[in-house]
Amino acid sequence: MSDYISINGQLTPYDDARIAPFDAGLLHGAGLFETLRVRNGKIFRGAEHLARITASAAVMNLPFTLGLGQLQEMMADLLEVNGLTDARARLTITRGDLHEATAEQPEPPVTLMLSASAFAPYPAALYEKGLTAIIAPYKQNPESPLCGHKTTSYVDRLMALREAQKLKAGEALWFAAGTNFLAEGSISNVFIVDKDGVLATPPLHVPEKTNQRLCLPGITRQVVLGLATEMNVLPHERMITITELLAAKEVFVTNAIMGVMPVTHIEKHNVGNEKPGELTMKLHAAYNALLETETD
Known part of the structure; x- marks a missing residue:
């Protein structure tokens, strides 16, 4: 846990950190967040993360503006005071303290929090042997206005992950409601190499x-x-059925902390030959090389 956290640009000892009792993030789950990989004090793809949360804030009518330079400066100060260079960081914004809303200014300023902790990689054995995933017992709702946004209304994802952990799995794969089409993982995006060798x-x-x-x-x-x-591998962005998922030669999941993680079992079903696939491991190596290049 960080010794210090940044709240609205102010470094505060963790034990003294406070948010307002009427903060909309607490009362309504009205907020967004980004999980950031920091290496050598540099945020990997920080501009892209900032662009995503800014776009989502606009959809949710959150009055949020933050420049990349401001984020980098805030991160540098936070890392320094916590004695970190390699970190897992989180940028969180909420709709702010509703108690501050007035007739003249009905939208209060957002609450902005930045935290960082020492980076702890996933075990090397997982990349060597592959992850087990389950099919989530819940469904993705594409008609929800929150779908596709990284909101702080996250408890359903944690519930699905808890179900996965009960079965000694590391991820739960979500399908769209009313269909048998794959959507994403609880904390990741999903890729397959289908039975014809096509990346999708x-x-x-x-x-x-x-x-x-x-x-x-x-x-x-x-x-x-x-x-x-x-x-020279042409990726296809297309709908994927449960049948195609189970017939895939390779499956892997991605996020900012795990990078490219092979999936070798989906519940009791074996993916391919139960080993991380060739393309998966090439992309895993290429991703790690790019991370190092951009953060050296």
Whole structure:
């Protein structure tokens, strides 16, 4: 746990940190967050993370503006006071203290929190042997206005992860309500190498329904799409059925902390030959190399 946390730009000892009792993040879950990978004091793909949370804030009518330079300066101060260089950081914004709303200014200033803790990587054995995932017992709702946004209304994801952990699994894969189409993981985006050797991942939006999001526009997801293209592997963003998922030669999941993580079992089903696939490991290595290059 950090010794200090940044609240509205002010460094505060963790034990003294406070938010208002009427903060909308506490009362209504009205907030957004970004999980950031920091290496050598540098935020990996910080501009992309900031662009995503800013776009989501606009959708949720949160009056949020923060420049990349401001974020980098805040992060540098936070890392220094906590004695960190490699960190897992989190940027959180909420709608703010509703008690401060007035007739003249009905939208209070957002609450902005930045925290960081020492980076703890996933065990190397998971990358060597692969992760087990379950099918989430809950469904993704593309018609929800929160779908595809990284909101602080996150308890359903944690409930699904808890179900996965009960079964000694590390991720729960969500399908869209009323369909058998794959959406995303509880904390990740999902890729497959299908039975024909084609790299595929669910699209951001439901086809022909651009107002319905299917999954989070993951920053790591976007990096992997770019890396695949550089390898002359054409990635396909398309709908994926449960049948295609179970028939896939390779499956992997992505996020800012795990990078590219192979999935070798889906519940009791074996993925491929029960070992991390060739393309998965190439993308894993390429992602790690890019992370090092951009943060050296």
